Amino acid sequence: MSTIDTRLIDGKQHAAALTARVSAEVAQLDREQGQVPGLAVVLVGTDAASEVYVRNKTRQTSSVGMRSFAHTLPADTSEAELLALVARLNADPDVHGILVQLPLPPSIDSTLVLDAIDPAKDVDGLGQVNVGRVTLGHPALVPCTPLGCLLLLEAELGSLSGLHAVVVGRSNLVGRPMSQLLLNADCTVTTAHIHTVDTAAHARRADILVVATGRPGLVRGDWIKPGATVIDVGITRIPTGSGKTKLVGDVVFEEALGVAGRITPVPGGVGPMTIACLLSNTLHAARRQWAGRNTGRAA
Ligand SMILES: Nc1nc2c(c(=O)[nH]1)N[C@@H](CN(C=O)c1ccc(C(=O)N[C@@H](CCC(=O)O)C(=O)O)cc1)CN2
């Protein structure tokens, strides 16, 4: 049986190209107009993975020439204290983007906090105004991970019009906005989730298969239509047996090779695009605030 020569989608390379474009635009804005975008990142508590992500975000924000404002709050911060910080950042003219790192401690209502962010500064696109705009197909600030997936798909495939996309997972962070973005890109979209009967059968019909469940090894090689493009959003750290650990996705990578036409590796696929898209969203948000408009890019 002949196998397909599966092409790896290099997320690091795509992310580096996007980051370089943002960096060049930031330098030009500073040179020509003396204006510098600012991003505030808020971390509550000491979750180890979140600390790493926030450190990477603040480092990359500074490295593209933007102002970075880091706010690290203790795990016992009250909802009212966090809402007060968000209100201060909403009112701060040097802050054009606000990101509250998730997950928040269970004592804090994430929805309340995300909805308190000024929609014009909501560079994570997780507040109800931007979610609603994406759903209506209107210009919006779009959540970073699904935006990164969409940019990878468009860079690899060109027009997505008419393709059948299957999204496995319906989280507010990835699955739901991903399905909406693919619908807006004129795909025929199926969203599979924990209650779906025979997810494998749906997956086998996908030209584009996006998997965002956080369940390592869920998608086997025989779930993939030969030649399909597979975007693996899952990132789970698992033990390797020798006291060491490694990162894996939701797709059994070795089984996908020879079946998928293209696939994102884990690590080095979708992950790097998340922060690059955050920088890009911050630049878009700043431009719109300076222009006196408060909407984001076309969704
Ligand atoms: N407010 C938000 N919270 C969270 C988001 C988000 O977009 N907004 N996403 C995730 C975490 N995340 C950013 O916050 C993120 C996850 C992974 C990566 C990444 O580059 N992963 C690398 C591997 C990194 C490693 O070695 O550990 C990869 O996949 O290659 C970047 C950002 C949850 N919270």
Ligand SMILES: [Mg+2]
């Ligand atoms: Mg994201």
